[in-house]
Amino acid sequence: MANKGLQLLGFTLSLLGLIGLIVGTILPQWKMSAYVGDNIITAIAMYQGLWMSCAFQSTGQMQCKVYDSILQLDSK
8 A cells, every 4th residue: 555655756756857847848947137227217128038038128028039049059
């Protein structure tokens, strides 16, 4: 009975790990930077991930650009 419980626990933990891996790969928040000008109106947060780069402005607009090729990624 204890063996079955350990197997179920192992399966559940591995499934949670797989879901976390997929979510972490999809999200564009791998590299984040911000720019704040003279006032808060011009604030921009920039996100880069494996598949796209996004710019989020303080006005609420978000613009994302999907990479056309993996060769466009920064080498840093």
